[in-house]
Amino acid sequence: MYIDQDLCERCMDCIPVCPVGAIGIEETKCARHFSFRVVIDYETCVECGVCRRLKKCPQKAIKQVEDIPYPRILRAAFSDPTFRHASTAVLGRGTEEMKTNDVKNEFTRDNVGFSVEVGRPGVGAYFRDLQKVTMKVVALGGDFASYNPVVALMDKSTGALQEEVLDEKVLSAIAEFVVPRDKALKVLADLVAFINAELESVATISVIARNEVDGGHAFLRKLKVHGKVHGYVPYPNGKVNLGIAALKGGKP
Ligand code: SF4
């Protein structure tokens, strides 16, 4: 996204709408008085399109380049909720997450599913951050869910993402995977510790596990016991968002 300086009248109405603070003022050289222009920082912008969709600009000065090149187009793909992913045909971040499990049945009674969303509006994240998570998932024995566009960017045997995408920034991207049920609590504990120590952005972990035949739920019961310490609240009929978010070195 960019601002057409020939049209912009510097009203600054667009500055507050950007969810990552990419729009700001830039002082321009003028010996006699203070002079500035309103600009979009190319590196900070995640191409989410909010500034254009909100139609705040009276001059229609906010413009999109016609063909965003690869890999920058991934910024729009993962940040613009109107963008449909080629690999999954799903809008926005390209995954329906675990919410459609009753149709897809990727998360069975034999396993527990996790999703780790890296980044949020206001913070954003680089694919380099997500790669730390995906490589850790492989180290923990996780198996990636297939209905997720991140898989198309990844070597599933190592969790490494394509080198050329690592410096692309998005509002957020999600890794989804399953682990055997008996390993789930250990994986969760390791993942939380890893994210806390290593991630430069914020992350949110969600979990899904099917009810057992007897109507009980061993994993969620254990999670609840665990939750007395961490405050997790299991919802047996839906995705449980554990709400873990941390900056590097911070506390969950
Ligand atoms: S496209 Fe999104 S990130 Fe870029 S300037 Fe507009 S609102 Fe900000």
Ligand code: SF4
């Ligand atoms: S809203 Fe439009 S005219 Fe006003 S500063 Fe932003 S780009 Fe310029």
